[in-house]
Structure formats: C-alpha cells, structure tokens
Amino acid sequence: MTAALLLVLAVADPCTAPIPPGQANAREAEIYVQVGDAEQARGNAGAAREAYRAALTRAPGSVEARRGLEAVCTPAADPVQAGANALADGDPRRALRALAGARGRGNDRAVDLLEGIARYQLGEDAVAVPLLESARSDPALAESASFFLGLIALRRGDGDRASRLFDQAGRAIGLEDAARQLTRMAQQEGHLVLSVATELVYDTNVALRPDGAPITIPGPDGSAGLTIMGLLRPWGTPGPYLRVEGQLSKQFTLDELDLIGGAAALGFRLLGSGGSLTAEYAYSYQAVDWRGYLADHRAFLGGSLLTGIALWGFAYAAHFETYRWSELEDLSGVRQVLELDAGLLPGGGVRITAGYAGTWDAARVQNLSYVEHGPLLELSWAQGPWMLGVRGALAWRPYLAPDPAYAGTTREDTRYFATTWVDLGLGAQWSVRGTARLLRTDSNIPDLNATEWIFIGSLAWTGAVL
Incomplete structure (x- = not known):
C-alpha cells in the first residue's frame, strides 16, 4: 500500500x-x-x-x-531561514548578505527583526533601532524585538527604557529568565546609579594568626559593614564615568581593627560588537582604628572579547601604595597585578573560566618584595534570580631576598584560595548573597603557616536614579 x-x-x-x-x-x-x-x-x-x-x-x-x-x-533557498541560520552560527555579516534580497515576499517585519539583530551584534545601534522598532509593530515579533531594543538601551546606559522593554520581552516563552536577569541589570545601567550594601562577617582568623600561635594573639571575630557607592555615567555606556565609594566596618570585639575608608575613580569604557575595554584611575584611603593606614593610587586597564562561545579577558592594575603607620612603612611601594583568562559559555547559564594571574610587589625593602603567580579556575551558573559560583586559585610566592627576621632565610609561600557564593535577586533592585572563603598559607618558615575562613552574608540595593 x-x-x-x-x-x-x-x-x-x-x-x-x-x-x-x-x-x-x-x-x-x-x-x-x-x-x-x-x-x-x-x-x-x-x-x-x-x-x-x-x-x-x-x-x-x-x-x-x-x-x-x-x-x-531545486527548491529555492529561503533567505530568511538562511539569515536566521547565520545568526545562530554567530555570523551577523553572513546573515546580512543572506537577507539582502529577502524583502517584498510578505515577511518584511521578520526580515527587519533579523537584520536588526545582526546590526546590534555588529555594534551598529543607530541602524538597528529603526529596524527593530519596525519589527515590534508586528504583535508576533514584538517581544523578541523588545528584547534586543532593551539590550541596546542597556548598552547606552538608559536603564529605565531597558527595564520597560525587558518587561515586555519577558512575556514571550523562552525569554522570561533572560529578560528577568537583564531587567535587574538595567537597574544598574542608568546615568546615575546608587548602591547600598550591608554585610555581616565572621572571620576565623582576623589577624592571620599562625598555626599553633598562643591564644593571646587575636583569632576569630565578627564584624558588621556598610558600603555606599555612586556611579555617574553622563552619556551612558560607552563613555566616561565617575565612581565614588565609602566603606565602614565595625568589629564586634577587636576595636583596634575597625576600618573606615573611601575611594574615587575616573574611567572610560569602550564597547564593541563582541568586546569591551575599560581604563581607570582610582584613589583610595583607609583608616584602621581611626588612624590613617593606607593610601593607594591605582591605574587599571581591562578588557574582554567574545568569539563564539569563548570569552577572552585580561586585567592589569598598578597600585602605588603608601602605608601610613611607621611600623609598616617598609611595605610601601608599587604592586602590579596581571590576570589573563579564557571563559567558555556552553549555554544554560553556565560559565567556565580558567586563567593565570601574577603579582609583582616591589616594596621599599627587598626582603618584603615578592613575585606571586599561579592558575585559577571558576565555575558559575545563573538562572532566573539565582546565581551560584565557585572559584579556586593556587599561587606560589617567592620573596626576593633573605629576611633577617627569620635567620636570613628567603621566604617562600604557597597560597591556596577557594571561594563559593550564592546570590538571589529579590526583584529588580534587591539581592542577598552568601559567601564562604578559605585562605591557606604554607611557608618554608613554619611559624608563618596559617588558615583563615571567612563567612559573609550581605543584603544590597542597587537602583538607577537618573
């Protein structure tokens, strides 16, 4: 049959x-x-x-x-489908070539949507906006077009408009989680953003007491902290920005470790179709026990580049540090930090990052100067309001000269770091976060071996006021 x-x-x-x-x-x-x-x-x-x-x-x-x-x-190739396939393959220029002759077949709004997405991916926002607005006039395409218009508004620093567009995009099946996360981001992308965070901290070794040290040396303690930050971006992103921050930390028992500080930074951020570059100068000042402790001038340069599902990044910072206490003056100097990493974005909110970091601390005296380097690995997952992550690092720290305080031995440390966190977004502006950190130091000088656990719970509010 x-x-x-x-x-x-x-x-x-x-x-x-x-x-x-x-x-x-x-x-x-x-x-x-x-x-x-x-x-x-x-x-x-x-x-x-x-x-x-x-x-x-x-x-x-x-x-x-x-x-x-x-x-x-032979069936004629569908240019709309060819354009969609090219976008799925991460090739917006091929998509534009495929869509070049696609109009006039009764599906112009769909062509506008795909071309608008391609233009957005190429960083051609001025061309993308009218195309996406045209697609948004079709009820069947409105949510998808709103999603990408929201991304453009987010890139321009227009948090209010981005938030409204993501609200509309969130009605579409398949866009709800992404729209919810981006709505939260939009609240942090206005021209003037304020952030207030409070935290409770428990530190098992606040004074970095060596293993087996007498109990007269301070050990565990808790603290309560408050951080207030303001970020001004007159022309949105990309463009210049000014950041001002204040910090207060009050120990529960060790009053001599109470900390108050402030910082200001001036920077510029560039954005491209798949990458970003940020340059910044910052100055910070901290006081411990209400006495001037550390002044730091910092120059920073960092960037990232997305190629397919791979995200490449680098960050460099030079700290010009001056310790104000006479007993710590020899620690003053220039500390330079460089980190190179590569991330993998396989989908489902998962990000896997591996990298290598190095530090060169040139203190006033050689026996306090060191070169530190080692690998790092991070795994994070974000879905809806939740974000979970874990990060581990290993660092070898050889000092550059014998230390007379330890019978002329040249100090060599191996340091282990581990951090895990859980973040829960409570609407667009509030979030709570739990963090656990471990720092372990193994030294060729046994008296310097130490272990520190830190547990932090925080509540933060972030919102665009302009």
Whole structure:
C-alpha cells in the first residue's frame, strides 16, 4: 500500500516522474529548451518544467535541458531561514548578505527583526533601532524585538527604557529568565546609579594568626559593614564615568581593627560588537582604628572579547601604595597585578573560566618584595534570580631576598584560595548573597603557616536614579 502510494506521488511529480521516450528531434528539443528558459525567467516554474521535459523526450542527452529541469526542480533557498541560520552560527555579516534580497515576499517585519539583530551584534545601534522598532509593530515579533531594543538601551546606559522593554520581552516563552536577569541589570545601567550594601562577617582568623600561635594573639571575630557607592555615567555606556565609594566596618570585639575608608575613580569604557575595554584611575584611603593606614593610587586597564562561545579577558592594575603607620612603612611601594583568562559559555547559564594571574610587589625593602603567580579556575551558573559560583586559585610566592627576621632565610609561600557564593535577586533592585572563603598559607618558615575562613552574608540595593 505504501509503496503504491509513493509510486503514484512520484508519477504525479514532474520533477521525479520518468520521462517517456519520444521521436528524436534535436531541433525541436532546442526550441523547447528556449521556451523553458523563457518561462523560468518569468518565474513560471511549472511551464518551464514541462518544456524541459518535452526537450528531454526529444533529446535525452541534452545537457541544457537536464540542467534547466534540475534548476527549476531545486527548491529555492529561503533567505530568511538562511539569515536566521547565520545568526545562530554567530555570523551577523553572513546573515546580512543572506537577507539582502529577502524583502517584498510578505515577511518584511521578520526580515527587519533579523537584520536588526545582526546590526546590534555588529555594534551598529543607530541602524538597528529603526529596524527593530519596525519589527515590534508586528504583535508576533514584538517581544523578541523588545528584547534586543532593551539590550541596546542597556548598552547606552538608559536603564529605565531597558527595564520597560525587558518587561515586555519577558512575556514571550523562552525569554522570561533572560529578560528577568537583564531587567535587574538595567537597574544598574542608568546615568546615575546608587548602591547600598550591608554585610555581616565572621572571620576565623582576623589577624592571620599562625598555626599553633598562643591564644593571646587575636583569632576569630565578627564584624558588621556598610558600603555606599555612586556611579555617574553622563552619556551612558560607552563613555566616561565617575565612581565614588565609602566603606565602614565595625568589629564586634577587636576595636583596634575597625576600618573606615573611601575611594574615587575616573574611567572610560569602550564597547564593541563582541568586546569591551575599560581604563581607570582610582584613589583610595583607609583608616584602621581611626588612624590613617593606607593610601593607594591605582591605574587599571581591562578588557574582554567574545568569539563564539569563548570569552577572552585580561586585567592589569598598578597600585602605588603608601602605608601610613611607621611600623609598616617598609611595605610601601608599587604592586602590579596581571590576570589573563579564557571563559567558555556552553549555554544554560553556565560559565567556565580558567586563567593565570601574577603579582609583582616591589616594596621599599627587598626582603618584603615578592613575585606571586599561579592558575585559577571558576565555575558559575545563573538562572532566573539565582546565581551560584565557585572559584579556586593556587599561587606560589617567592620573596626576593633573605629576611633577617627569620635567620636570613628567603621566604617562600604557597597560597591556596577557594571561594563559593550564592546570590538571589529579590526583584529588580534587591539581592542577598552568601559567601564562604578559605585562605591557606604554607611557608618554608613554619611559624608563618596559617588558615583563615571567612563567612559573609550581605543584603544590597542597587537602583538607577537618573
């Protein structure tokens, strides 16, 4: 039954039905080929097929007739689908080439959406916006178009507009989680953003007491902290920005470790279709036990580049540090930090990052100067309001000269770091976070071996006021 049905369908299809033999006539075959070419040029595929079949009946070996029949029987490539496939492959320029002749077929709004997405990915926001606005006029495409218009508003620093667009995009199936997370980000991308965070901290070794040290040396303690930050971006992102921050930390028992500090930074951020670059100068000052403790001038340069599902990053900072306490003056100097990393974004909110970091601390005296380096690995997952992560690092720290305080031994430390955190967004502006950190130091000088656990619970509010 099935075989018979397939045979009937094959016979009914002029592209697959056998061509019956006829009386050979090369001249008539040539005329039918000309007719087929003319009908194909007019877009009349049915008449062209019959003409080419007639030509093959009279001249079965005609290359022109066979080529013509194959051409009209080959389904025309759908430029819209080709454009969508190119975007899925991460090739917006190929998508634009595929969409170049796609309009005028009754699906112009879909073409506008795909071209707008391609223009957005290429960083051509001024061209993308009218295309996406056109697509948003179609109710079937409104949520998807709103999503990408929201991304453009977010990139420009217009948090209010981005938030409204993501709210609309969140009604579409498949966009809810991404829209919810981006709505939260939009609250942090205005021209003037304020953030207030409070935290409770428990530190098992607040004074970094060595293993086996007498209990007279301070050990565990808790603290309560408050951080207030303001970020001004007059022209949104990309562009210049000014950040001001204040910090207060009050120990529960060790009052001599109470900390108050402030910082200000001036920077500029550039954004491209798949990357970013940030340059910044910052100054910070800290006081411990209400006495000036540390002044730090910092120059920073960092950037990232997205290629497919790989995210490449680098960060460099130079700290010009001055310790204010006379007993710590020899620690003053220049501390430079460099980190290179590569991330993998396999989907599902997962990000895997591996890298290598190095530090060169040139203190005033050689025996307090060191070079530190080692690998790091981070795994994070974000879905809806939740974000979970874990980060581990290993660092070797050889000092540059013998230390007279330890019988002329040149100190060599191995340091282990581990951090894990859970973050829960409570709406667009509030979030709570739990963090646990471990720092372990193993030294060739046993008296310096130490272990520290830190547990932090924090509550933060962040919102764009302009």
